[in-house]
Amino acid sequence: MKPSVYLQLQDSSLRYLAINPRNHSIVDWGELVFESPILDDRQVASRPLVEARLDALVREKKWRKAKAHILLMDDFVVIKEEAVPPQLNKEEVHNYLTLQMNDTIRIPFDKPIFEYEILGRWEHEIRVLLIAYPKEFIDEYKKILQAARLRPEVADVSSLSLYRLADEQKLISKEAGNHSMILQLDPYSMNMSMFHRDQPTFSRDSYSEVLAEMWVQGKDAGWSWKHSDIEQDLMLNEQFDEIDRFLNFYSNSFLSDSDQITQFILTGSFPDLNHAKKLLAQRFDLEPQLLALPQGLEQAYASLYGLSLKNKHKSRKEKKALKQQEKQLKQEQKQQAKKPKKKKKEKKPEEVAND
Numbered sequence: 001m002k003p004s005v006y007l008q009l010q011d012s013s014l015r016y017l018a019i020n021p022r023n024h025s026i027v028d029w030g031e032l033v034f035e036s037p038i039l040d041d042r043q044v045a046s047r048p049l050v051e052a053r054l055d056a057l058v059r060e061k062k063w064r065k066a067k068a069h070i071l072l073m074d075d076f077v078v079i080k081e082e083a084v085p086p087q088l089n090k091e092e093v094h095n096y097l098t099l100q101m102n103d104t105i106r107i108p109f110d111k112p113i114f115e116y117e118i119l120g121r122w123e124h125e126i127r128v129l130l131i132a133y134p135k136e137f138i139d140e141y142k143k144i145l146q147a148a149r150l151r152p153e154v155a156d157v158s159s160l161s162l163y164r165l166a167d168e169q170k171l172i173s174k175e176a177g178n179h180s181m182i183l184q185l186d187p188y189s190m191n192m193s194m195f196h197r198d199q200p201t202f203s204r205d206s207y208s209e210v211l212a213e214m215w216v217q218g219k220d221a222g223w224s225w226k227h228s229d230i231e232q233d234l235m236l237n238e239q240f241d242e243i244d245r246f247l248n249f250y251s252n253s254f255l256s257d258s259d260q261i262t263q264f265i266l267t268g269s270f271p272d273l274n275h276a277k278k279l280l281a282q283r284f285d286l287e288p289q290l291l292a293l294p295q296g297l298e299q300a301y302a303s304l305y306g307l308s309l310k311n312k313h314k315s316r317k318e319k320k321a322l323k324q325q326e327k328q329l330k331q332e333q334k335q336q337a338k339k340p341k342k343k344k345k346e347k348k349p350e351e352v353a354n355d
Contacts, residue, residue: 002066003027005150006304007054008158009044009070012037012217014054017297017304018061024308026295031221032057042073044140051147058148068150069307070141074157074191078107078132079200082116083125093118093128101132111135119199129199131160154310158184159193159203161306165291166265167198168309173262174198179255180263183243183280183288184303185270187223188212190239192246194254194261202250206242211235223271236276240283247284264288269300 003018010031018028032053038046058064082105084096093116097105101112112132119127138155145152162182166172172180174197184191188211193203214235216224225232247261255261266288270276277288291302 002063004153004308005063005066005068006307007068007070007145008304009039009050011039011212013221014038014050014057015301015304016057017301017308018063018066019308021067026297026305028061029297029301029304031300033217033219033221042075043137044144047140047144051144054144054148054150058150064149066150067153068145069154069156069310070145070152071161071303071307072133072137072141072155072157074159074203075205076109076134076137077157078112078130079160080130081119081199082128082130084128086121086123086125088126090118093126097128097130105130107132109134113138131157154307156307156310158303158306159191159200161303161310162265162267162291163193163195163200163306164309165302165306166263169292171263171265171289171291172198175262177256177259178262179250179259180265181247181261182265182267185239185266185268185273185276187215187217187270190243190268192243194250196254201254204246206239208239211239223269225271233279236279237283240280243280244283261286265291267291267299267302269298273299 001020001022004021006017006019008015012034014032014034016028016030016032017026019025020027034049034053036046038044038050044050058066082097084093088096097114097116101107101114102110111134113135114130114132116128116130119129121127133155141155142152159182162184163172163180166180166182172195176197178196179201180195182191182193182195184193188209189205189207191203191205194201214226214231216226218224251261264280264284264286266273266277266280267290273290277290280288290299293299293302293305297305
């Protein structure tokens with residue numbers, strides 16, 4: 001049986017993870033490092049080169065015609081909550097969203113590809129979480145996979161994949177006033193994403209050209225710092241200044257008086273996450289938690305492993321939404337039953353006599 005293949009394009013590398021679809025065990029993982037950048041402004045700059053290296057990998061691993069899943073760049077995704085009419089079924093919800101896209105539903109790019117999750121059904125509306133991405137980028141990724149004789153299946157972004165994994169490990173609190181932050185820390189970039197009650201609320205990407213010049217990636221995919229350890233800590237603290245500004249903005253914009261950030265999840269490809277975790281704990285009140293990964297898998301592959309849980313997690317959320325709908329209907333039925341029935345109007349004696 002062919003494994004399910006999960007892929008992530010980086011600035012100068014291609015990260016992969018292969019999983020047995022029967023028992024979800026890890027079959028293989030690794031990272032192909034290119035001699036020159038393959039992304040420019042977070043878009044694929046050299047598609048023929050990527051296709052050639054991926055095709056060689058697929059032939060080497062005997063993955064041809066395997067199902068392939070890819071992580072998209074977080075920079076271009078739009079995630080928002082929308083309301084649709086309450087009488088629509090699942091298929092009709094999709095048709096409604098398609099008709100309203102870039103009409104009543106505003107998306108900052110043309111021809112979006114989207115998917116959605118039903119958050120709950122109420123008497124007057126259905127709430128959905130809409131995730132949209134530019135069609136041109138999706139099409140390009142599909143062509144890359146198809147050129148390597150892979151079968152494109154699922155695409156997602158790293159922030160949602162990491163949340164999925166953290167949720168699977170019971171690291172997320174979904175209490176009304178609790179918010180969670182996931183920090184994806186890489187050598188010269190980071191993604192900060194906030195979640196509240198099972199939904200993404202706000203995120204920000206950060207990229208440092210200065211730091212990019214201070215790190216070098218070897219052919220074995222390992223990262224080396226070009227300067228002293230003291231300078232590395234100074235640069236880390238500068239990154240943490242940005243996290244501090246992000247948290248202050250989020251607290252002022254999204255938290256009520258009774259709300260608080262209760263979870264801080266740390267992951268990413270930074271070479272010494274335990275050291276970064278120690279510095280973060282000294283800087284912030286909340287102790288960062290690292291994700292647990294199976295079979296010795298490194299933290300750099302956490303988002304790919306989270307992507308592998310997508311269908312399982314989505315099915316569970318749909319069941320939860322269905323239960324919520326059933327609960328809502330029962331409550332509405334009880335309220336209807338409690339309403340006093342209208343009494344029939346009694347006829348006056350003269351009206352009876354006239355009859």
